[in-house]
Amino acid sequence: MTRFGPYGGRYVPEALIAALDQLTEVYEAAKLDADFQGEFARLLRDYAGRPSLLYDATRFSEAIGARVLLKREDLNHTGAHKINNVLGQALLTTRMGKPRVIAETGAGQHGVATATAAALMGLECMVYMGEVDTERQALNVARMRLLGAEVTPVKSGSRTLKDAMNEAFRDWVTNVDTTHYVIGSVGGPAPFPAMVRDFASVIGTEARGQCLDLLGTLPDAVLACVGGGSNAMGIFTAFIPDDSVQLFGFEAAGDGVDTDRHAATLTKGSPGVLHGARSYVLQDEDGQTRESHSISAGLDYPGVGPEHAWLKDSGRATYLPVSDAEAMEAFRLLCRTEGIIPAIESAHALAGARVVAERLGPDAVLVVNLSGRGDKDMDTAADWFGLV
Amino acid sequence: MRSGEAYAAAKAAGRAAVVGYLPAGFPSYDGCLEAMKAMVDGGVDIVEVGLPYSDPVLDGPVIQAATERALRGGTRIFDVLRTAEAVAGMGVATVVMTYFNPVLAYGVERFAADLAAAGGSGLITPDLIPDEAAEWLEVAAARDLERIFLVAPSSSASRIAATVDACDGWVYAASTMGVTGARAATSQVAPSLVGRVREHTDLPIGVGLGVSNGEQAAEVASYADGVIVGSALVRCLLDSESPAAGVAAVGALTADLAAGVRRAA
Numbered sequence: 001m002t003r004f005g006p007y008g009g010r011y012v013p014e015a016l017i018a019a020l021d022q023l024t025e026v027y028e029a030a031k032l033d034a035d036f037q038g039e040f041a042r043l044l045r046d047y048a049g050r051p052s053l054l055y056d057a058t059r060f061s062e063a064i065g066a067r068v069l070l071k072r073e074d075l076n077h078t079g080a081h082k083i084n085n086v087l088g089q090a091l092l093t094t095r096m097g098k099p100r101v102i103a104e105t106g107a108g109q110h111g112v113a114t115a116t117a118a119a120l121m122g123l124e125c126m127v128y129m130g131e132v133d134t135e136r137q138a139l140n141v142a143r144m145r146l147l148g149a150e151v152t153p154v155k156s157g158s159r160t161l162k163d164a165m166n167e168a169f170r171d172w173v174t175n176v177d178t179t180h181y182v183i184g185s186v187g188g189p190a191p192f193p194a195m196v197r198d199f200a201s202v203i204g205t206e207a208r209g210q211c212l213d214l215l216g217t218l219p220d221a222v223l224a225c226v227g228g229g230s231n232a233m234g235i236f237t238a239f240i241p242d243d244s245v246q247l248f249g250f251e252a253a254g255d256g257v258d259t260d261r262h263a264a265t266l267t268k269g270s271p272g273v274l275h276g277a278r279s280y281v282l283q284d285e286d287g288q289t290r291e292s293h294s295i296s297a298g299l300d301y302p303g304v305g306p307e308h309a310w311l312k313d314s315g316r317a318t319y320l321p322v323s324d325a326e327a328m329e330a331f332r333l334l335c336r337t338e339g340i341i342p343a344i345e346s347a348h349a350l351a352g353a354r355v356v357a358e359r360l361g362p363d364a365v366l367v368v369n370l371s372g373r374g375d376k377d378m379d380t381a382a383d384w385f386g387l388v
Numbered sequence: 389m390r391s392g393e394a395y396a397a398a399k400a401a402g403r404a405a406v407v408g409y410l411p412a413g414f415p416s417y418d419g420c421l422e423a424m425k426a427m428v429d430g431g432v433d434i435v436e437v438g439l440p441y442s443d444p445v446l447d448g449p450v451i452q453a454a455t456e457r458a459l460r461g462g463t464r465i466f467d468v469l470r471t472a473e474a475v476a477g478m479g480v481a482t483v484v485m486t487y488f489n490p491v492l493a494y495g496v497e498r499f500a501a502d503l504a505a506a507g508g509s510g511l512i513t514p515d516l517i518p519d520e521a522a523e524w525l526e527v528a529a530a531r532d533l534e535r536i537f538l539v540a541p542s543s544s545a546s547r548i549a550a551t552v553d554a555c556d557g558w559v560y561a562a563s564t565m566g567v568t569g570a571r572a573a574t575s576q577v578a579p580s581l582v583g584r585v586r587e588h589t590d591l592p593i594g595v596g597l598g599v600s601n602g603e604q605a606a607e608v609a610s611y612a613d614g615v616i617v618g619s620a621l622v623r624c625l626l627d628s629e630s631p632a633a634g635v636a637a638v639g640a641l642t643a644d645l646a647a648g649v650r651r652a653a
Contacts (some may be wrong), residue, residue: 009520011488013446015540015565016519017547156452164442169445174566176542273489273515274443286465287493289442 002190005313007306010189011273016156017184024191026095031198033034043087044202047120048077050084052203054210054367059337060252060350066357066364069219071207071235074215074342079204080372081231082113086182091116093180098126100179104168106133106161106227107298107345109372110184115149117182118168125149128167130160133297137151145247156352158291161227161301165275166211167369170323185228186239186305189276200234207367208238214363219256224369225348226319227263229298229308240316244361247305249308250352252294254322265304266312279306295380298372308380326351331374344371344380389507391534394433394481395613396594404609404649406431407643409485409596409618411438412471412623413463414454419631421474423638426620428478430642435475436512439468439486448569450619453626454593459548462594463540465494469506476507483557485512485533491524500527510534512559518554525554538562539585541577552589558614559585563597569619571598578639601641602648617645 002008010020012021012275013179022178030036053072059282073081078265093101101123105111111127118125127144129324131153144151157163172181186193186200204222211219222239224232224247232332255261260270265280272281274289281304282290294300325343330351340351350370356366391407399406408427413419424435432475440455440463447455468484476482484503491499491511502513510533518537528535534557539548542565552559562576564571585593591619595608596616605615621638628634 010517011515011520012517013515013540013562014517014538014547014551015542015562017539018542021544029417156456157442166445168404170567172446173446176565239513265622272492275445283487283489283493285493287490288459289489 004307005312006079007277007279008190008193008307009278010276011278013173013274015173016176016189020189020191020299022096023092026092027128027191027195028093038040040088040091044084048083048087049075050202052076054207055213057338058332063333063337065353065362066353066360066366068353069211069365069367070370071367071368073231074204074346074373078109078113078116079375080092080113080125080343081108081200081234082110082184083116083183084202085196085199085230086113086117087184088109089180090121090123093123094121098178098180099216100175101182102126102128102168102171102179103182103184104128104161104164105184105301106164107296107343108137108144108376111151112140112143112147113146113147115144118149119287127151128154128171130154130158130164132159133161136380137297137376149163150316154277160299162289166214169231169275185230186233187228187275187279187303187306189279192308193277194225196230196274197237197307198228203231203234203238203369204236204238207235211367217241218245219367220360220364221248223248223250223349223356223373224368225250225299225345226266226304226308227252227301227345228303229305231369233307235367235369236317247311247317248352248356249317250322250348251319252296252348253323254293254295254297254324257321261293263294263300263302264321264322265302265306267321271309274303277306279309281291281302295327296348298343298345299348320352320355322348322351330354331381341374342370343349343374344377346371360385390557391434391480391481391483392592395558398433399592399613404612404616404652405433406605406642406645406649407434407436408432408621409436409438409615409616410621411440411451411458412463412468413429413453413458415457415625415631415634416461416593417436417463420471422635423625425478426639427642428480430639431646432642434478434481436483437468437472437475438585439465439484439490441487441490444487448567448619449461449567450626456621465490469502469558472503472508473506475498480545480549481568482508483510483512483536484508486516487518488513493558496523497527498533502628504531504533510536512536518551525542527613532536536560539581541565541581548585549588552585552591556592558592559589560616561585561595561612563595566597566599568597571600578608582612602644604647605645606652609649615645616651620634
C-alpha cells in the first residue's frame with residue numbers, strides 16, 4: 001500500500017524510484033518468508049531483549065489520577081524503541097546485498113540504533129545529524145562513533161532533523177547502488193511508512209497481549225508521543241481495530257502552539273509534501289517548510305508520517321500538543337514517583353496521560369509508550385532544572 | 389516561445405540547445421534579472437527560472453547556497469513568476485524549475501494560470517514523478533503548458549517509457565546519479581541513457597547535472613539535443629567579487645557554452 005487516504009506516495013526524484021521498487025519487492029518477499037521472520041524475531045528476542053515489560057506504574061498513576069501502564073521500550077538494547085525498525089531494515093539491507101547504510105537522526109537514538117545494527121551485521125554506516133542536535137546530544141554522537149559509524153554534522157537550513165534528512169537523501173541519490181537509507185520514522189516515500197510501521201508494530205502487538213493477560217480486557221486508551229511518529233504507529237497499530245480503545249498522540253508544542261516555536265505538525269500544520277510523502281507539514285503560504293522547535297530533539301521535526309495524517313482526518317486517533325514545560329514536569333514526575341528517567345520525547349506522552357486522565361476519569365486504564373530512556377537528556381534536564 | 393520550439397529551432401540550425409538555470413531572487417531580485425539578461429545575450433536558448441525551496445533534496449551545495457540566500461532575501465512565489473515574466477519578455481523560451489510543494493501550496497491550478505499569464509511555457513519538476521502528477525498533468529494539458537519530467541540512469545525501460553509518455557516539450561535526462569553540481573568530468577553513463585530514452589520518444593532530450601564549460605557542452609551536444617547548465621552559472625554569481633563581475637562571468641560562461649554546442653555541430 002502506498003497511500004493512506006490521500007496521504008503518502010512517492011514525491012522523490014526519479015533516480016530513487018528503482019531503489020524504492022527494489023526495496024518494496026524485497027520487503028514484500030520478506031514478509032512471506034519464514035526464514036526472514038524467524039531471524040527478525042530471534043534478533044528482537046536475543047539481541048534487543050524483547051518482549052519489553054508492561055509495567056504498572058502505581059505511584060505515577062496516583063499522581064496523575066488514572067491507572068497508567070508503561071510499555072518499557074526504554075529497556076530495549078540501545079535504550080529506545082528505534083532498534084525494532086532498524087534490525088528489520090538492516091536484515092533487508094543484507095538481503096539486497098548492499099554493504100552500506102545511512103541514516104538521519106534527531107535525538108541520536110535512531111542513529112545509535114542504526115550504528116548498532118551496522119556493527120552487528122558488518123555494514124558500513126554514515127549518520128547525518130543536524131549540527132544543533134550534535135551539540136545537544138553530544139553523548140549519542142560519541143556512542144555512534146564508538147560503534148564505528150561516521151557522523152556528519154549537517155550545517156544547512158535549521159541544522160536539525162529536517163536538514164539531516166535532506167542530506168541523507170542527497171547521499172542516497174548519489175550512492176543508491178551500494179547504500180540503503182534506513183529511514184528512522186514512518187515518513188518518507190513508500191514503502192517506508194508502512195514498512196517502518198510493520199517493524200515497529202511489535203510494540204503494540206506485545207502490549208495488547210500483555211493487557212489481556214494483566215487486565216483480562218483491553219485498556220481504555222493508548223498514548224504515545226509523535227514526532228515523525230514511529231513509536232506511536234508501533235503501539236497504535238495492533239489497537240486500531242479495537243474500537244473501544246482510544247488512541248492519543250502527543251506532539252511537541254515547544255513554547256506553545258500560539259507561538260512560532262513549536263513542532264505540532266498535526267495541530268498547526270496543513271497538508272503538503274515533505275521528504276517524499278504527502279502529509280501534514282508546518283509550512284508557510286508558499287509551501288516553504290517552517291522551522292520547528294522542541295526541547296526534545298527527537299520531536300523537533302516539521303513533518304509527520306502520512307498514516308498519522310490519515311488517522312487524524314478519519315478521527316481514529318486524537319492528536320494534542322504538549323509544551324516543553326509540561327513535558328519537563330512529567331519527566332520529573334516519573335523520575336520522582338517511579339525511579340525511571342524517561343526520554344524527553346516520551347515525557348510528552350507522560351504529560352498527555354494527565355490530560356487523558358482528566359477526560360476519562362480515575363477508573364481509566366492508560367497504556368503509555370515509554371519510547372526511550374533519558375540518559376541522553378541529562379544535559380538538557382540539568383539545565384532546565386538547574387541541577388548542576 | 390515554448391521551450392520545445394527552442395529545441396526545434398536549435399536543431400534546425402544543426403546544433404544542440406543551451407539551457408541555463410538560475411534561481412529567482414538570487415543574488416537579489418534585480419541582480420537575478422541582470423544575470424538572466426546576460427545569459428540571454430550570451431546565447432542561451434532556454435532559461436530555467438528556479439523557484440527557491442527550503443528543502444532542496446536534489447541540489448548540491450552551490451544551488452543550496454544560492455536558494456537559501458534568495459529565501460533569506462524574502463523571495464516569494466510571486467517574485468518567481470514576475471522573474472519568469474521578465475525573462476520571457478527578453479524573447480527567450482522560459483520554464484520554471486520547482487520542487488512540488490510550493491506549487492501545491494500555491495494551488496496547482498492557480499500556479500498554472502499565473503505561469504501561463506507570465507509567458508512561462510512549462511514546468512520542470514525534479515521531485516514529482518508522473519505517477520504522482522495527475523493533477524498537474526490535467527491542469528497543464530488544459531493550459532497547454534509543457535510538462536518536463538526527469539529520467540535517470542537508474543530508470544528502467546518501462547519507467548522511461550511511462551515518463552516520456554507523460555512529458556510534453558522535452559525530456560530532462562539526469563546524467564549522473566547524484567545532486568546538482570559542476571563536475572570535472574562529464575558523465576560516462578549519459579550517452580547510453582540518452583540512447584535508451586530515444587528508443588521511446590521523438591521528444592528532444594536535454595542532459596543536465598554536472599556540465600560546467602564549453603568543452604563539456606560540446607561533448608554533451610554530440611549526443612543530446614540540449615545541454616543544461618545550472619550550478620556553474622550560479623557559481624559565477626556566488627564567487628564574484630562584485631555583482632557586475634558576477635553578471636559578466638555569467639555572460640562569458642554562456643557564450644562559452646553557446647560556442648561549445650556550435651563546435652560540436
